[in-house]
Amino acid sequence: MQPTAALLVPLLLIATAALAQHPQLPVGPNADLGGVLLMPAGDQWNRDVSKDPVDPRSDAIIARIGAQTRLHEDFGLTWKGAPGGIPYYVVSGDQPKVPVAFRYADESDPGPYPIPPDVPIEGGPQGNGDRHVIVLDKDNWRLYEMFHAFPIDGGKSWRASSGAIFDLKDLKPRPAGWTSADAAGLPILPGLARYDELCVTKQLTHALRFTVKKSRRAYVSPASHFASKDNDPDLPPMGMRVRLKADFDTSKFSGPARVLLEGLKTYGMILADNGSDWFISGAPDDRWMHDELTPIRQVKGSDFEVVKMGPMTMR
Template identity: 50%
Template sequence: MKTNHAFALSITILWLTSGIALSQTGTCAGMTVGQLTSLNGFVPFQSNSLWNTDISTAPVDPNSANYINFIGSTVTLHPDFGSGTFHNQTLGIPYQIVAGTQAKVPVTLGAFFDESDPGPEPIPSNALIEGYPKPGNGDRHVLVLEKDGCWLYELYNATLKSGKWSADATSIWDMTINEQRPYTWTSADAAGLPVFVGLARYDEVAAGAINHALRFTVPTSQRAFVLPATH
């Protein structure tokens, strides 16, 4: 959410893995074009990215108990995993993979234009908006992975009207490097982080393991951020 950073702030937790860093088993160009399709073993960002690093043996943060108590020690996670609907809106955040030949289109920027990447961007006219088929007034993310150039395009509060895309915020990520937003900049999420890399996807579950950090939201958080977040 962009409107109130004290609530529903994106946080990440790392799934425990058996190695120090996750190695690639696929290539960006090998991803399957389509909606909600397989990455075929490709891992966004480098193996030593904080998103892909095993922290199962790392020391616990000295403030861990304080963070948990502030959030609420009895608060539990409620994973939806993109299954089912709520108020006729599909749960989870969808994504699409496109080829480098996908036409790039302008995106009209709104509330966070000064902290957005202007594009143009390869957003298909039929791109799934978070909450599809009736996105409603939620975060309305649009996530597009371009497999040939290996770019990740993310929109917040996206709308398609009369064939033209608009969004309150956009961020473009080079998936071949460990990239961060400028300090204090937002992104398509309130923390200045990429959205896609923290999602649990069917293809990796089917392969037997989720070997990267997962994103989740909490009802209460401090008005502050910790790197790699930038906002």
Template identity: 45%
Template sequence: MQRNLFVPIALTLSLLLTACNAGPDSFTLPGVGLPPGTTVPERPAPDAGSAAPGTDAGTAADPDSTPSDQLAGNGIFPLDNEWNTRIDDAPVDPRSDEYIASMGADQPLVASWDEAGHGLPYVEVDGDQKNVPVTFWGHPKESDPGPYPIPWNAPVQIGTDAHVLVVDHASGWLYELFQASRNSDGSWEASNGAKWNLRTGDPRPMQWTSADAAGMPVFPGVVRYSEVEAGWIGHALRFAVNRSQRGFVWPASHAAGTCALGSDCPPMGLRVRLKKSVDISGFSKRMQVILKALQVYGMFVADNTGSDDSWWLSGAPHPKWSDDENLTLGAIRGRDFEVVGHGEIKPQ
């Protein structure tokens, strides 16, 4: 499916140069990954009878079944989940140059969020949040049925995508809707939606969509202000491209492209990273945090922009973001990235 994303402010060269030459301080980034000598605990087998709270299939997994030290620092999926694994030393894909050229080697990296509310908002709830009915009208057979614990005032993404993202750390579940709208009685309608077990990271069935074109979760790949302020993003990010092929690679489970399978257009789930050779010391502290994450964890192709533009990095809105500062990311171009090796491309 094609998504129409929002770019907050048009990129201009003069503004980029002004912002980049402002002389932001450099700083020392914290260590990355697990401490030396640490092994990733074995991921427990998912309980077949475990389902999201409020569903007929059962209740959420017992929090004690997955120790908290097996989760990433942000509590989103186990440490060995694809979202939380480093790829800074992973081999480069043989077709990296072709993929990058298709996505736009000269195009700028775009922060598709701002201080005014544009981007991918989310809400965090506790285990006491009331479940409400959710009806799906677009892809009901590929959507996880309601109810979902969505607050009355849950933020809805501005624009036609209208994502709703709800994180319940207490119960260990993530709930996501695409093209969502609230009814007067507090129930919700959406094109499609998915529930994600934060403790196991279980994927979608093959060729199933989610609230994302790639069949992947949205929230784990979103730049969040709290992480940037804390000085470290310990997970991969997500971005949208101008066009994609009719295929996907792990960890994606779905494709929504128009290019031929096996073409130079990227498949959904393709992972790219910012090259180590790119000097990020001239960027502000906050932008360095984002760029370092792109060097260490990279980002997944997860959506289509619905335009000729690529490299639209996803982030959550926050009033403390600076639009001028976000624009400096445009000094990074497509050619500054490389594609890491991937598995078999599956057809949609």
């Protein structure tokens, strides 16, 4: 039986949604994602928060992070011989999976993980930092992320501190109290600034990941984990979202810097890890022109406000 005209539009919408969930992406390290939105449409990362109320503790929290401290891009340059930013690798659904042994196995999703032998490691093979490893399975639309990861026997197996697997077609939060490859228990790749968004489609349609030096022993949605022993109420909890104030003048900016700042007015950025204050995370890309990103350093902490937070978990 042929579908009626009344059914054609819904069927086309369903087909379009299915294609959006399984884009025909190239494979390889830091493969161009073509501006694709990684998370489901209704996910918190994609939510417009421009009209949300300001949190009552906004001024105190901003001051505690650093009202005069400036925004900083943590990507788009070479650092200690390795590309700055958090790299990723796009694989096909038939990529062989390898076993992974986790230090925090009780809060990690068990392997195996589809990790190619030449997968890039944050900070380079000899790096001694976070050593994130991120793999996106483009056919099954699954995200595999590891923290402090080391290959064994040329990558035939791996060891890591923690790891998480996210089904990007039907994303579910981590169990309460669980970490991921990120301190807040969040996925990393969906919160990275990417070249294909800032410089090709010229649209940022999701929140970005950022860090602070000191966070609170607490978390709010969408986070599921904290990474602090300090209960100071003026410290920011993991999962806290800030946005660039609506009256901040972005007209003096251009290129990817302006795209990024306009996105921060609408979607903001979510606290995901401890690190340097007001550092925005991004993905490496050979096409970045670093000088086009540095103007965001004109933006200060006082140019942001904390979006009203929901219930806070403290332990």
